[in-house]
Amino acid sequence: xxxxxxxTDTDKQFIRDWAEARSGxxxxxxxxxxxxxxxxxxxxxxxxxxxxPDGLEALAEVVTLAAESWKQRPADLRLLDAxxxxxxxxxxxxxMLGGVCYVDRYAGSISAVADHIGYFRELGLTxxxxxxxxxxxEGNNDGGYAVSSYRETDPLLGTMDDLAExxxxxxxxxxxxxxxxxxxxxxxxxxxxxxxxxxxxxxxDFYLIFPDRTxxxxxxxxxxxxxxxxxxGSFVQLPDxxxxxxxxxxFQWDLNYANPAVFRAMAGEMLFLANQxxxxxxxxxxxxxxxxxxxxxxxxxxxxxxxxxxxRVLRLAAPALIFKSEAIVHPDEVIQYISPGECQISYNPxxxxxxxxxxxxxxxxxxxxxxxRRHGLPDGTAWxxxxxxxxxxxxxxxxxxxxxxxxxxxxxxxxxxxxYIGRHPxxxxxxxxxxxxPLTGDARIAGTTAxxxxxxxxxxxxxxxxxxxxxxxxxxGGMPLLYLGDEVAQLNDYYYRDRPAEAxxxxxxxxxxxxxxxxxxxxxxxxxxxxxxxxxxxxLELRGETPEFGGNELTAFHTPHPSVLAYQRPGADHVVLVLxxxxxxxxxxxxxxxxxxxxxxxxxxxxxxxDLSQGVSLPGHGFRWLRVA
Ligand code: OTU
Numbered sequence: 001x002x003x004x005x006x007x008t009d010t011d012k013q014f015i016r017d018w019a020e021a022r023s024g025x026x027x028x029x030x031x032x033x034x035x036x037x038x039x040x041x042x043x044x045x046x047x048x049x050x051x052x053p054d055g056l057e058a059l060a061e062v063v064t065l066a067a068e069s070w071k072q073r074p075a076d077l078r079l080l081d082a083x084x085x086x087x088x089x090x091x092x093x094x095x096m097l098g099g100v101c102y103v104d105r106y107a108g109s110i111s112a113v114a115d116h117i118g119y120f121r122e123l124g125l126t127x128x129x130x131x132x133x134x135x136x137x138e139g140n141n142d143g144g145y146a147v148s149s150y151r152e153t154d155p156l157l158g159t160m161d162d163l164a165e166x167x168x169x170x171x172x173x174x175x176x177x178x179x180x181x182x183x184x185x186x187x188x189x190x191x192x193x194x195x196x197x198x199x200x201x202x203x204x205d206f207y208l209i210f211p212d213r214t215x216x217x218x219x220x221x222x223x224x225x226x227x228x229x230x231x232x233g234s235f236v237q238l239p240d241x242x243x244x245x246x247x248x249x250x251f252q253w254d255l256n257y258a259n260p261a262v263f264r265a266m267a268g269e270m271l272f273l274a275n276q277x278x279x280x281x282x283x284x285x286x287x288x289x290x291x292x293x294x295x296x297x298x299x300x301x302x303x304x305x306x307x308x309x310x311x312r313v314l315r316l317a318a319p320a321l322i323f324k325s326e327a328i329v330h331p332d333e334v335i336q337y338i339s340p341g342e343c344q345i346s347y348n349p350x351x352x353x354x355x356x357x358x359x360x361x362x363x364x365x366x367x368x369x370x371x372x373r374r375h376g377l378p379d380g381t382a383w384x385x386x387x388x389x390x391x392x393x394x395x396x397x398x399x400x401x402x403x404x405x406x407x408x409x410x411x412x413x414x415x416x417x418x419x420y421i422g423r424h425p426x427x428x429x430x431x432x433x434x435x436x437x438p439l440t441g442d443a444r445i446a447g448t449t450a451x452x453x454x455x456x457x458x459x460x461x462x463x464x465x466x467x468x469x470x471x472x473x474x475x476x477g478g479m480p481l482l483y484l485g486d487e488v489a490q491l492n493d494y495y496y497r498d499r500p501a502e503a504x505x506x507x508x509x510x511x512x513x514x515x516x517x518x519x520x521x522x523x524x525x526x527x528x529x530x531x532x533x534x535x536x537x538x539x540l541e542l543r544g545e546t547p548e549f550g551g552n553e554l555t556a557f558h559t560p561h562p563s564v565l566a567y568q569r570p571g572a573d574h575v576v577l578v579l580x581x582x583x584x585x586x587x588x589x590x591x592x593x594x595x596x597x598x599x600x601x602x603x604x605x606x607x608x609x610x611d612l613s614q615g616v617s618l619p620g621h622g623f624r625w626l627r628v629a
Pocket of ligand 1: 142143145146182226248284285286287326327328329390391392
């Protein structure tokens with residue numbers, strides 16, 4: 001029992017001796033990284049656990065785990081570590097392309113994912129996010145986001161050995177394996193949870209349990225309800241009458257990171273996954289990991305220190321790995337998670353949501369404003385630009401930003417929800433409401449890209465909207481992430497309502513099974529699947545050949561047309577000008593607007609030349625990628 005001290009070198013010597021007594025002498029390369037990263041890890045631990053009576057041992061145990069994990073790290077992964085350290089910005093390349101799928105729904109099993117590698121290469125994937133594949137409760141398990149063991153897979157999908165066999169195959173095909181790190185909560189069936197509830201002293205403080213409603217009521221006064229369909233507030237009652245913190249479903253219990261033993265335990269699970277060949281961890285629900293009475297309990301400073309501390313642990317024991325932040329919150333908060341020392345890459349929920357906003361309104365001004373104002377990132381980091389994910393779409397724009405354009409945030413969200421749920425007269429969208437809260441008027445929406453964009457409704461602009469949305473995600477900077485199946489225009493799956501474990505969660509409408517028929521038709525341009533696939537495939541290929549699309553640099557460009565989104569992507573020698581029309585009708589951009597550029601431009605998509613002195617015409621939902629000088 002000892003606290004950390006401000007004497008970094010004293011603590012360092014104690015910890016090194018402690019760790020070496022347990023795991024043997026540090027390997028030379030580990031010792032070098034220990035010297036490099038210990039001071040920062042120590043600083044973070046002081047910030048988080050500075051007053052905790054076990055702070056010093058906890059850090060010593062974390063370092064021991066890291067040293068042991070490094071000893072066990074397979075040779076091929078150590079090579080990858082060296083490669084990544086030599087090329088730290090690898091994920092910023094214009095050649096990066098992500099895909100996401102459910103193991104069972106897409107492939108059937110973990111091993112069978114390998115059968116699709118040929119297709120992944122055809123598409124050009126360099127990153128594959130396999131949705132949660134860990135052991136979880138039967139029935140509703142929030143799509144695997146209630147984890148019962150981080151070291152075992154769901155037996156229906158295969159084994160951990162299958163995963164360790166799959167990852168080198170993916171890597172050999174140039175594809176980085178990605179899994180979720182669901183570290184805010186475990187399932188109520190996790191061994192830690194069972195022991196905690198049973199009063200095991202070693203696990204007593206792993207979760208947040210209160211004897212009565214006093215503290216839960218106090219916390220609930222300032223927290224948001226995340227899954228109000230499941231339960232009100234942030235707590236659920238245990239059979240013995242006590243109350244446990246549960247932000248999401250009642251079977252997902254939030255961990256208590258104020259206890260350093262929780263950090264240590266999770267660091268162990270993280271390092272285990274690292275050594276299975278995972279290259280990117282998708283850090284689930286990052287905003288919620290630290291609680292403090294009287295606050296929203298979201299995005300508190302300690303949440304960042306914890307992420308940074310986990311990141312440092314990886315620098316010691318698995319330097320190839322990076323984190324992706326999943327913070328689907330206010331844009332001021334999203335950005336705080338992104339830095340080389342915290343999460344190197346992050347979902348871009350604002351651009352995603354505003355792409356849909358612009359499609360609905362046929363007005364690109366809010367999206368333009370976001371791209372101009374909120375696109376910048378720290379050096380060495382990247383956005384992950386997605387058109388939609390496995391979750392709902394929430395309208396996470398800043399009310400202040402909307403107000404500048406005369407838009408009332410509350411009213412606008414209500415309009416957007418009605419539009420995408422299909423309630424607004426004349427809407428092209430076929431979506432479903434998710435977690436509609438009659439008390440606050442809040443809701444989010446669910447649906448596949450094709451169904452939300454108008455293909456399901458038979459709208460004439462449907463296919464073009466799917467292409468346009470992806471073309472924006474591919475060209476603003478950062479890695480585009482495809483929800484696999486969207487590239488062949490898969491529609492909503494309404495049969496989820498007949499499956500009891502899914503019926504209560506409308507997000508299942510946008511998690512259909514692999515659309516075999518559409519995939520078989522992908523080269524047949526007489527079909528919707530074929531047309532969408534062929535056009536997207538062409539754009540993806542062009543993107544990979546366009547160095548200006550690498551990195552994150554972007555300069556705004558203004559046209560007088562509210563329906564037009566425009567931006568410039570500067571490269572080493574040239575600039576690519578992107579013009580995209582979110583309206584249903586053609587627009588003509590006058591030569592005067594483009595007069596800052598040389599008249600002759602390279603039209604990347606048609607492969608020809610464009611004469612800017614004639615202006616540029618864009619059809620409804622049309623766009624251009626122009627290399628200008
Ligand atoms: C994440 O999303 C996952 O993506 C969801 O699939 C899970 O249900 C959830 O965590 C719990 O593990 O509420 O509707 O950023 O928007 O973290 C999605 C805040 C979610 C939340 C986000 C969460």
